[in-house]
Amino acid sequence: MLLKHPDFNLSATLESGQVFGFSRHLADFFQGTIYGHPVKLKQVGSRIEVEGKISKGQLWDYFDLARDLEPIYSALKTEKFKIPPSLKGLRLIRQDSWEALACFIISSNNNVKRIQGIWQNLARYFGSFPSAAQVSRTHERILRQCGLGYRAPFLLKTACFISANPVCLEVIRQAPYEEARERVKGFPGIGPKVADCVLLYGFHKMEAFPVDVWIARFMRKYYFRNRRVSEAKIHYFARKKWAKNAGYIQQYFFHAARKGMYT
DNA sequence: CTCCAGGTCCAGA
DNA sequence: TCTGGACATGGA
Numbered sequence: 651m652l653l654k655h656p657d658f659n660l661s662a663t664l665e666s667g668q669v670f671g672f673s674r675h676l677a678d679f680f681q682g683t684i685y686g687h688p689v690k691l692k693q694v695g696s697r698i699e700v701e702g703k704i705s706k707g708q709l710w711d712y713f714d715l716a717r718d719l720e721p722i723y724s725a726l727k728t729e730k731f732k733i734p735p736s737l738k739g740l741r742l743i744r745q746d747s748w749e750a751l752a753c754f755i756i757s758s759n760n761n762v763k764r765i766q767g768i769w770q771n772l773a774r775y776f777g778s779f780p781s782a783a784q785v786s787r788t789h790e791r792i793l794r795q796c797g798l799g800y801r802a803p804f805l806l807k808t809a810c811f812i813s814a815n816p817v818c819l820e821v822i823r824q825a826p827y828e829e830a831r832e833r834v835k836g837f838p839g840i841g842p843k844v845a846d847c848v849l850l851y852g853f854h855k856m857e858a859f860p861v862d863v864w865i866a867r868f869m870r871k872y873y874f875r876n877r878r879v880s881e882a883k884i885h886y887f888a889r890k891k892w893a894k895n896a897g898y899i900q901q902y903f904f905h906a907a908r909k910g911m912y913t
Numbered sequence: 914c915t916c917c918a919g920g921t922c923c924a925g926a
Numbered sequence: 927t928c929t930g931g932a933c934a935t936g937g938a
Binding site for chain 1: 917918919920921922
Binding site: 915916917918920921922923924925926 | 927928929930931932933935936937938
């Protein structure tokens with residue numbers, strides 16, 4: 651299948667720490683799963699070549715392709731840090747709620763390489779990335795064997811709760827940001843930072859602004875004169891300043907920061 | 914060997 | 927409300 655879009659950057663999107671189930675193969679050829687379907691993706695100019703049992707509608711939804719990014723670009727234009735042109739077309743990925751929840755529980759105090767490895771271990775053990783029900787029926791020992799370490803009981807408890815109360819995901823989806831954040835923080839292993847990742851990638855709350863070590867360093871440098879302000883203050887500042895654009899702006903800053911695109 | 918990674922939890926002030 | 931240490935794991 652062939653997909654055309656004038657403002658989409660596949661590699662920046664898949665390599666900006668949003669998803670952990672994609673791997674890059676040759677040059678710009680990516681392999682992973684979207685809404686449970688195995689896919690292969692390759693970008694040539696404005697064309698995306700797609701292999702796999704997936705519809706254009708699902709791809710359009712997953713990669714947020716209906717969104718006009720001009721408001722984001724114009725908001726970024728006035729900031730001190732200038733986003734490198736190579737990042738243009740980077741988009742937020744609209745992921746499955748449970749998978750985002752699970753992946754970002756795993757992500758805490760961990761590095762991207764290892765998170766990807768754990769994702770693969772889980773997918774290999776269960777056949778594909780496990781549902782909440784599948785995880786709820788397994789044992790902590792299995793999750794530890796997959797490399798989750800001390801996060802194993804966090805994921806297990808969360809899976810048990812969700813498979814017993816499937817409605818809770820829908821409740822979070824319907825709730826406004828603030829309320830949704832409190833609910834997500836209620837799960838074990840989820841604090842303010844992971845909650846924002848889950849809300850942004852898994853529940854599409856565009857005002858979420860995850861503050862991790864990279865964003866914290868970046869924000870202190872460009873907005874707080876390298877003063878040692880708390881993550882909570884950075885979060886408050888960004889939410890107030892960028893409102894509904896905060897999520898997208900965070901993604902551009904995060905990618906630039908992690909790729910060492912500023913000094 | 915130590916340090917770090919898309920942090921969170923808990924205890925103590 | 928804020929701070930310090932523990933926490934599995936593996937790569938640098």
